[in-house]
Amino acid sequence: MTDITQKKPIAAIATPVGEGGIAVIRVSGLEAIATVNEAFKGKDLTKQDSHTVHFGKIMNKQNLPVDEVLVTLFHSPKSYTGEETVEISCHGGVLVTQSVLETILALGVRSAEPGEFTQRAFLNGKLDLDQAEAVADLIHAKSSKAVDAAHQQLEGRLGEHIKKFRQQIIDATAMVELELDFIEEDVEFANKEQLQKLLEDLDTEIAELLETYETGRLVKDGVKTVLIGRPNAGKSTLLNTLVGSDRAIVTEIAGTTRDTIDADWSYDGLLFKLIDTAGLRETQDVVEAEGVKRSQKAFEQADLVIYLKDLSQSFTDQERKEIADFQSRAKETPFILIGTKADIELEGGWRTEFDLKISALEGEKIKDLKKLLKDRALENKHYDASSLLVTSTRHRDALQKTKEHVDSALRALSQGMTGDFLSIDLRAALKELGTITGEITNEDVLDSIFSRFCIGK
């Protein structure tokens, strides 16, 4: 662990703003305990052990009580930030909490920026950068699978992989450098095959980790699922059925939905971001035409498309063409063809294969549809709860660049280039890996990462 640097103390309310049983104000930094002690009426906090809790009152400058509180003390380095830390639990009213915070700020403590506690934890070596990012992911997680993925990262599972990759590169570098030492004596590259195998294995392992990103992204951000079809097909009805409330307006008038409507829906731990759209048709109505445009745009960003066909109406040429279009693009965007209004289905068979025929009105096959959505969303993507997923584009980009450098080293090796060429590639690969865990970083990256946090974390 790096040495702990205690910076000037910062403070913030760590619990959500609003009325609650209790609220917590966190103070961290140099002499945080002595500073809070100035406003604390109770035991002398500077004489208490780490990880102890004390009852007392916070008093303002006029020596009037602000609130009765419990303070928890953490001595450096045994705290979240690594610094000396005090957590003040006060009554959970908006005004009370604010007054306690202001009393602490009046002692010369600065208001914390978003994520500043976690940033200090990172700078003090308490967390790797990818773990700090996992803290933000955990806070923002909207489904149980997203929570699982963030936990994996927080436990350091990604960091372990990165450390292993680093070691492999260091081993490769050692082999290359051995060759460099002997170059004047014209020694053959004795370990060429061994080096090649090492780099090839590394290349495969990075590629395997990279492959998890597609699933990781869906798990973390949710599956963008677009409901598409002709006016009156029953899109809004299905959206309402899935989310279990009247989120979208449903009428028998074709062209009811004008704008796209978003709703979050979770199934079996996976978040779906459902998007209901305006029915696809040629129209003179400017508002509806704009809606149709938006439907098409929603489709372009979709992870999954559900095309709904009203089974009480025979196919139009336009519908056949649309379905064929979606089917031809199904490789890039998974596509489900659903027949709706099965309760009033036309007599006579269909030449088209439906994935399912449902009736939202009678609740028929809705369970099967939910399961189908999940299966299709994660189809061809390996997922099991214990597997590590790359969920951030920042990590994916760095892994991709690492792989490019390893590829380039492999090419140099096969072309019989000298060791110094390989060294350049290997050093560049190491550098990329270092950006994931935060050994190598710059302020812009840190700012953008920690600005995602809430104040008080």
Ligand SMILES: Nc1nc2c(ncn2[C@@H]2O[C@H](COP(=O)(O)OP(=O)(O)OP(=O)(O)O)[C@@H](O)[C@H]2O)c(=O)[nH]1
């Ligand atoms: N019988 C029957 N009627 C349904 C079913 N699902 C929807 N409907 C009816 O079909 C009509 C149109 O439903 P909507 O959900 O508004 O259709 P939409 O696809 O959103 O239509 P637009 O917004 O106009 O594009 C309404 O009168 C619904 O009550 C069903 O399963 N069975």
Ligand SMILES: [Mg+2]
């Ligand atoms: Mg609608």
